[in-house]
Amino acid sequence: MSNMNIDKIKEDFPIFKNNPTLVYLDSAATSQRPQQVIDAVNEFYTNYNANVHRGIYKISEEASEKFENVRTKVRDFISAKSEQEIIFTKNTTESINLVMRGWGEKNIKKGDKIVISIMEHHSNFVPWQQLAKQKGAKLEIIDINEEGELKESDFEKIKGAKLLAITHVSNVLGTLNNVNKLCKLAHDAGAKVLVDGAQSIPHMQIDASAIDCDFFAFSGHKMLGPTGVGILYGKEQVLEETDPFLYGGDMISEVHVEESKWNELPFKFESGTPPASSVIGLGAAIDYLGKLGMENIRKHEQIITQYALQKMTEINGVNIFGPKNPEKRAGVIAFTVNGVHPHDLASILDEYNVAIRSGHHCAMPLHERLALPASSRASFYIYNDKKDVDKLCDGIKEAKKIFKVD
């Protein structure tokens, strides 16, 4: 048993008060937010709304201080070495694009090699595909095996690469990649490593320093935080070698008619008015997760995932993708049901107020690799319990009945 009280946790999430029958199984797309996060955002606007880093009056000082406190919280949450390593962005996508523009365009040259994997989300696929095109660089792709794990024999491809950009957890297969090992391999080969942590950070303890990646990107909205804020972690030295990608106010220390000088880290990358309310909400989300304990969250999700894998496998005609061992995966389960198109399944489940995702989940290369036009996806978080899995399974059975498949 996990030592989390799900009914109690659920009470913190007003969405479930307002939609009492909702079974939310799409946290991989975006999580729900607890009242504590909503209150923090509300308090900012109600009590000390002001632009950060600009005014010398009281409420601006207060806003700036609370804003910078969140940077410290993020530093501690991912075990970074300093606040300089924490950059606020809009989301994972912007974090990755920052690396592509600021580091990639400067360092990737004709004939260089960039390595990614076939399970990448489009946001960690397209930037590298386009950079490779633009520079005449090679894009090499690590394939998956039958279990939906990275094919170890393809790790050879990392030799001679300049950059490895890899997801920590697949947003389709749920596969948990051994990024510590991949970083070691890549660094031995002289490559830098970007880890897409969008699907790992909400669900497990992250130690960026121990992983030893050069960049780690994630979004606030998948980890109970508001939309509009993401993080790019970068090792200080690598960030020093990275150019800014958005020019404007705040990121500058001196501007003259002929030239400008960049501000110090991390402000060099934070141009324009930041999403202060979202950052402050993210701080409350980190507090909330910290209270539950990331170890407990991971344990709880492994229990649910194992239960779901077992219950779903018992249903005839359900095909599950990704690792069968909950130790090797996160709580994201992509599946298909013979004779029922994923879109139709999602519609029928919606009639029961069970929210799942259907489509390619922004991972078209992976779906092509699996020869699937689309799949269904259920994903779990701290407010889901076994009853939710049961309702999902009931819905799948009902869909099979409606479509007369057995």
Place this chain on the structure above:
Amino acid sequence: MSSEIYQEFILELYKNPINFGKMENADLHAESFNPLCGDKVEIFVKLNGEKKVSEVKFIGSGCAISQASASLLTEEIKGKTLDELAKMQKEDILQMIKVDLSKNPSRLKCALLSLEVLKKSISK
């Protein structure tokens, strides 16, 4: 339990589509793809001397709504003139599939895929 969207005749058409198949030397031909859900529809139309639809076929894959609506639409347009085809609207499709998708914009896209393909074939 019965489902609002998945009425018996929709499911029947999904399993046993009508006018399903390819055609050589079609006068009108187009295909389209809904990347969000992977629905695909390709329509072939032959016109007679009076520029009326004399024969029509489609192939496709995807969800029940997209595929059933392709069967219904291809059946509906037989004997129609090019002008009449050009005038066909979203409402015509909704009438054929007999379901209110106004609160389901993403499913509406599925329902309208075959109409989009038909329009594309005319404008080529």
